[in-house]
Amino acid sequence: MPKNFSLNSNNDKAESSETVLSIEHLYKSFGANKVLVDFNLDLVRGENVVVLGKSGSGKSVLIKCIISLLNPDSGSIRMFGSNIPDIKNDVLDKIRAKVGFLFQSNALYDSMTVRENLEFPLRRHWISVTQRQVNAMVQEALEEVGLAHTIDSMPAELSGGMRKRIALARTLILKPEIILYDEPTTGLDPITAKEIINLMIEIRERYTTTSLIISHDMNCVRMASSRVVMLIDGSCYASGSFDQLANNADPKVKQFFE
């Protein structure tokens, strides 16, 4: 595996307690509908935090705010030394290159082949790489997810699980430090879902990435989480390991584990 494109330049000075993402007093509402109300969350390097919540509880809004696809009404999101809602586009793009985002619907470009899909973020973020380097990185990312043979297929020709893995490969190709997973197992059968979860754990261990996973799939939560945050009524209702929360007596927490 060629190491020459590692973006993790601060790997060496990494400490286990280093906070890579810190969200404070985040508010977001759509009209009268208050989705996030004073939401606070800190992510430490190497953590796999799962945000658990009901559908429509604002989980997706949360991670879209983190990657600046949505602008919060107020509050701060600190990542790589910048407050995301304040920064300009060129800085934002540099930060986005270090943050992977796995979309719920995969968001593979229908008009492009798998290869072009994977090349896209590379070419967009690193304009100066050569074609040979790009080819090598695409190959590597595809091998990572075990789908090297699909390189010239169109996304529409692939199954749901394969598409999810291609999307994951596209996220991984930039070697992100933080990966945001938006419902990674939705719409997949249990076996495929398990494969995806295992892949996520494997990636975290290999690259020491920090992950923020949004899910309501308890299997996924149990397997992938090192910490679970309960998002209820727009704010962080409870936090702890899976086992701690599973044994929590609070009825609002308990209903997720029944």
Add this chain to the structure above:
Amino acid sequence: MYKLPYKMIASYLPSLNIFLKEAGEIARFTGRFFTQWFKPRYEIAELLRQCFVIGYRSLPLVGLTAFILGLVLTIQLRPSMEDYGVASQLPAIVGIAIIREIGPVIVALIFAGKIGSSIGAELGSMKVTEQIDAMEVSGTNPFKYLVVTRVLAATLMLPVLVLLGDAVSLYGSWLGVNIRGNTSFYLFWTQVFNSITFSDVLPAFIKSYFFGFAVGVVGCYKGFNSNKGTEGVGRSANSAVVVSSVMIFLIDLLAVQVTDVLGLN
């Protein structure tokens, strides 16, 4: 005394409101295009790809319709021309009709049907399946990558399509003249060229840029602002065609006034 039907007017107010809101949003979208299109980074490769898809791929359809149009127009006009005893002026009249008005408008309508709907549906489905978000995350301004390229491609390609459509249409017209007559190809073209002037060609050529721009902007606006769900995609494709077709006629109306004021008629 005549009383205004206040209730009826009031019942139209909400749809008028929606119309005005939409018009305003399209205007803002157009403004966004103008503030973005000349700033780097330039998506040249994507622009060329879109030009290929939007322009070259539309050629067979445009060519076929233009050919039939020229042929039919000539055959239909012949009896009236014969009534007035000016059947020999058929190439001149058809030439002016095609180059001035029918060529640009019909090609633009075909273009709106094909390209407006495909842009609307493509961007709509990209929006619904988060591909636009994915692009933004991948360090790409989706407005520039998707909208500016498509609007520019539509603007640049429609005039070319109109020109080629005119040529094919006139060829069809020549065949139409020869169904019941005998005019050499050379004579036909001489007659056409003798009858048309710069003031026939240039306004038609210039207005086709506006037609292309309208189709591109409306298609992109509708797709980019598509609602969630597959139904939203269908609706944005449909309304892209409807709105851009109406826009074409409005622009045509405007263009004829402008050329009239400028004394180019």
Add this chain to the structure above:
Amino acid sequence: MENRTVNNIKLGAFVLGGLLFLVVLLYMIGANRSLFGATYLLKARFENVQGLVAGNNVRFSGIQAGTVKNITILNDTVIEISMLIDKKMLMIIRNNALVSIGTDGLVGNKVVNIVPSKVSAPLAKEAEILQAKRAVSPDEMLQTLYTTNNDIAVIAANLKTTVQRINSSSALWALLSDPSIPKDLKISVAHIRDATGKAGNIVDNLDLMVEDVKVGKGLLGKLMRDESLAKNLEAAVVKINRVVEQADSLAGEFSGLVTDIRLDATKGKGTLHTLLRDSLMAASLTNSLENIQQGTDGFNQNMEAIKHSFLLRGYYKKLKKQQQKNEKKQE
């Protein structure tokens, strides 16, 4: 990647194709408007340009030679037009050529026509003012047409009454439809010709006789050396001569008439043309018949007079005898 190159090539060809058509279109229009290539200026002054505008074609003897560049009003009665003329015409158009404004077809665009004069003159130079000819405008043409129309209406009305009259005249129809008429006429012509021939002989003989008498030859001559007699005789000869001439022209007129009638008999009747011809013919027929009548009467009288003239009685008797002899011989 290769696919993209191919697509770009196709795109390029597509765009070039469109632009090529545009360029050809613009070039052809420009060439027709004499915008490219060398041109020179000619001018003409008119009282009325009849709606001519800049850009209208200029033709020299019907050949496209250039376009109208601009039209300026010099004063309230003089309008000057400037024409851009192809340089090729520099060696052709002379300064006495006439310029007129006409219409391309009946309802087409205005054109300027330059018509060469038959008289030789120096070639027209740059910016030279050519002589203008007032052209017939369609308005005037229509005015004339209106008058002509009225005339035709009157003629048609007259014609109608004439035709009705001819139609109602049964005698004329009988005459026209009688197949025996051409035949009779033919026989008449033959007779007249015969008579003419005889009259010719008589005249010749008379001439001889008169000569003889003048020189006093023979008994008869000696007997009548009377001047007055000779004079009388001469007058008689002149008269006879005239009659013979008349008969000759009559014969010609007749044979023409006969062919006409025969033609009419073979062709159908009923069109205006035929009717017209018929009425004319009827007139000429009556005329001719009268003439023949008169001519024949006069001739007969003359012949009688000659026969009864005592001087020639002997001669005629002799002639008769000789004829009888000849007939006997022939028998």
